Amino acid sequence: MPANGHVLALDQGTTSTRAILYRTPELVPVATAQREFAQHFPASGWVEHAPEDLWESSLAVMREALARAGLRPADIAGIGIANQRETALVWDRRSGRPIHRAIVWQDRRTAGACAALREAGHAARVAEVTGLLIDPYFSATKIAWMLDAVPGAREAAARGELAFGTVDSFLLWRLTEGRVHATDATNAARTLLFDIRQGRWDAGLCELFRVPISMLPEVRDCAAEFGTTGVLGGRVPVLGIAGDQQAATLGQACLRPGMVKATYGTGCFALVNTGERLVASRHRLLTTIAYQLGGRRTYALEGAIFVAGAAVQWLRDGLRLIRDAAESGALAARSDPAARLYLVPAFVGLGVPHWDSEARGAIYGLTRASGPADFARAALESVGYQTCDLITAMQSDMAGLTEAGEAVLRVDGGMVASDWTMQFLADILGAPVDRPVLQETTALGAAYLAGLQAGLCPEPEGFARHWQLQRRFLPAMPAEAREAAYQGWRRAVRRTLSSVL
Numbered sequence: 001m002p003a004n005g006h007v008l009a010l011d012q013g014t015t016s017t018r019a020i021l022y023r024t025p026e027l028v029p030v031a032t033a034q035r036e037f038a039q040h041f042p043a044s045g046w047v048e049h050a051p052e053d054l055w056e057s058s059l060a061v062m063r064e065a066l067a068r069a070g071l072r073p074a075d076i077a078g079i080g081i082a083n084q085r086e087t088a089l090v091w092d093r094r095s096g097r098p099i100h101r102a103i104v105w106q107d108r109r110t111a112g113a114c115a116a117l118r119e120a121g122h123a124a125r126v127a128e129v130t131g132l133l134i135d136p137y138f139s140a141t142k143i144a145w146m147l148d149a150v151p152g153a154r155e156a157a158a159r160g161e162l163a164f165g166t167v168d169s170f171l172l173w174r175l176t177e178g179r180v181h182a183t184d185a186t187n188a189a190r191t192l193l194f195d196i197r198q199g200r201w202d203a204g205l206c207e208l209f210r211v212p213i214s215m216l217p218e219v220r221d222c223a224a225e226f227g228t229t230g231v232l233g234g235r236v237p238v239l240g241i242a243g244d245q246q247a248a249t250l251g252q253a254c255l256r257p258g259m260v261k262a263t264y265g266t267g268c269f270a271l272v273n274t275g276e277r278l279v280a281s282r283h284r285l286l287t288t289i290a291y292q293l294g295g296r297r298t299y300a301l302e303g304a305i306f307v308a309g310a311a312v313q314w315l316r317d318g319l320r321l322i323r324d325a326a327e328s329g330a331l332a333a334r335s336d337p338a339a340r341l342y343l344v345p346a347f348v349g350l351g352v353p354h355w356d357s358e359a360r361g362a363i364y365g366l367t368r369a370s371g372p373a374d375f376a377r378a379a380l381e382s383v384g385y386q387t388c389d390l391i392t393a394m395q396s397d398m399a400g401l402t403e404a405g406e407a408v409l410r411v412d413g414g415m416v417a418s419d420w421t422m423q424f425l426a427d428i429l430g431a432p433v434d435r436p437v438l439q440e441t442t443a444l445g446a447a448y449l450a451g452l453q454a455g456l457c458p459e460p461e462g463f464a465r466h467w468q469l470q471r472r473f474l475p476a477m478p479a480e481a482r483e484a485a486y487q488g489w490r491r492a493v494r495r496t497l498s499s500v501l
């Protein structure tokens, strides 16, 4: 192994920052460090992060992972960054000081601005160029909000004094010698300002969203030279960047068209690789860039479920039925098989394919006999049913576009530790669910990008062969029972949609 045969992955997520050191070429994890940081909620629907928390937690975990492994910067061939996407930062190019706290992807403060743009008839062109919907989720209206809210910011931006970046870009700027202002194509694709066909910023959209194009970073491949950092006590290059869900798609080796991964954390994000083809969804899934390597873009369709592991948190913290998330499966297993309780966890509305932000949660089928085990089962099953809605929408959009073959779902994220949930997922999908050995797929994807650029990891086809199955869950529910259960869910959802109230 060469002296510098390790790569360092930095996974800057919504609630915590993680660093994992890997030994190449097989990408064996050798040390991990993690820090949580504060969430700020200054008003209803507003979510912010302190930029210094993002920066300091990143530095701390990288240094800690290095120390734990007993390695020196000279042992590290490169750093790969994966990050919470869409979250927007604006900073002063001279002082490096952010003009405002980071506005997080979950933040809804620009809902009114988005509605006005939709009503003015811009949705079709925006979807055509960016693959996205006009929604506060994405960066553009957050940037404009900061420029309008911070005194003097618009003028400073017009003078070229301010820079915008998603979290990757902000960290890169802070990390690198010479202050590199760059991002990768997957992060650029989440701003509402990027033309995903041409692979460049769109001047017309910058004008529409009132974001000066001079503020935007240079867009590079996911595996590229992003500059060199000295913050670890020796010079180490940054060689990879991708949005976290895209990094997980790489980490799951979903590299052929039709391959799907779903990451189950607080919510769930599913991406299906669509190859070089841009697929426009008929079910309001997003069209986005899965990765860009060697100047070639691979696309994906993406859908989100807002409440996945959060339903388990609700069992624990809201209902106090369990003390630990890990108890949920055993409790659900004690539910009476004949009971049919449905929880529609629309705690913050419903995502794909309903996009109903006004809907709120509901429980159906309560009887005098309903108890904690039935609630636990309904919460875990709701994750399976919602995935089924999402995958059904994806399959309909993809019909005829990929070779017919066995549909398999690759899963990762904290919630896939639940065997009970994974078995129900396979049952209700009527398809195998594959759980890999390495479940930190986001960090793995970032590490792979750095290893690829350093020439230490194989090309994608070779990397895909390293993917290792830990357990396959096979569907065991009879088709009739599955159909009856799923139809019950659909009825429950129909009754929950806000238009019914």
Ligand SMILES: Nc1ncnc2c1ncn2[C@@H]1O[C@H](COP(=O)(O)OP(=O)(O)O)[C@@H](O)[C@H]1O
Residues within 6 Å of the ligand: 013, 015, 264, 265, 266, 267, 308, 309, 310, 311, 312, 313, 325, 326, 327, 328, 329, 413, 414, 415, 416, 417, 418
């Ligand atoms: N054994 C388990 N059974 C069910 N849910 C679990 C289990 N372990 C963790 N979870 C759920 O997974 C989520 C944590 O996953 P993680 O990937 O760390 O999420 P995030 O990155 O969104 O913080 C929590 O919502 C938790 O309730």
Ligand SMILES: O=P(O)(O)OC[C@H](O)CO
Residues within 6 Å of the ligand: 012, 013, 014, 015, 083, 084, 085, 086, 105, 243, 244, 245, 265
């Ligand atoms: O940080 P996570 O894992 O919650 O992921 C957030 C997504 O990137 C938001 O689009």
